[in-house]
Amino acid sequence: MSGRTFFALLFLLLLFLFAWLNWGEIAKPTPLSLGLTRVEAPLGLVLVVALAVVSLLYLIFTIxxxxxxxxxxxxxxxxxxxxKKLAEDAEQSRYTELRRFLEAELGRLAESEKEEIRALEAQLEEMLEKHSNTLAAYIGELEDQILRLFRSEEQKGGGAG
Known part of the structure; x- marks a missing residue:
């Protein structure tokens, strides 16, 4: 209950108490002029009722x-x-978009890495093949030299013996 409502109720209570204590004087009939006519009515009661109506109207207005x-x-x-929900949804969609972007980037990086590995493997195979060919050529040359050496030894040994 707000302060205004409390004071309005307190005022109505004090008005009721005042009317109760002075009821004899309030209810005493008095001639009253209504502008075009005159009536006999208790002035105090009319004023108290008018004040109570205004106070109740104020209380209703305040409520x-x-x-x-x-x-x-x-x-x-x-x-x-x-x-707040819209902001959270927007934030969530930004996180989702960022996640998708990062997953796509990581996928591209992984594919790029695989391609680089394939290229390096191809280079390695090419180098191994070159070195194998070179080694085979050296082995072939060594075999030829060994065979020539054996032949020359056989010829030396066969001609002396």
């Missing part, structure tokens, strides 16, 4: 204002939650 403010705060809270 209406507080209710409207509360409803507006709830609406703002719902909007805030909605915008």
């Amino acid at each position: 209406g204002l507080e209710t409207a403010a509360l409803l507006e705060v709830r609406r703002y809270a719902r909007e805030l939650l909605h915008y």
Whole structure:
């Protein structure tokens, strides 16, 4: 309960107490002028009722204002939650997009690495083949030299013996 509502209720309570304590004087009939006519009515009662009606109207107006403010705060809270959800979704989609980008990049890097490995393997095979050919040529040359050496030894040994 707000301070205004509390003071309005306190004022109504004090007004009721005042009317109860002075009921005899308030209820005493008095001639009253209504502009075009005159009536006999208790002036105190008319004034107390008018004051009570105005006070009740003020109380109803205050409660209406507080209710409207509360409803507006709830609406703002719902909007805030909605915008928070939108922001979280946007952030999540950015994370998802970043993840996809990184996965694509890593996939490209892995494919590039595989291609480089294949190229290096091809170069290695080519170098091995060259070196094998060179080694085979050297072995062939050595065999030829060994065979010539054996032949020359046989000729030397065969001619002397």
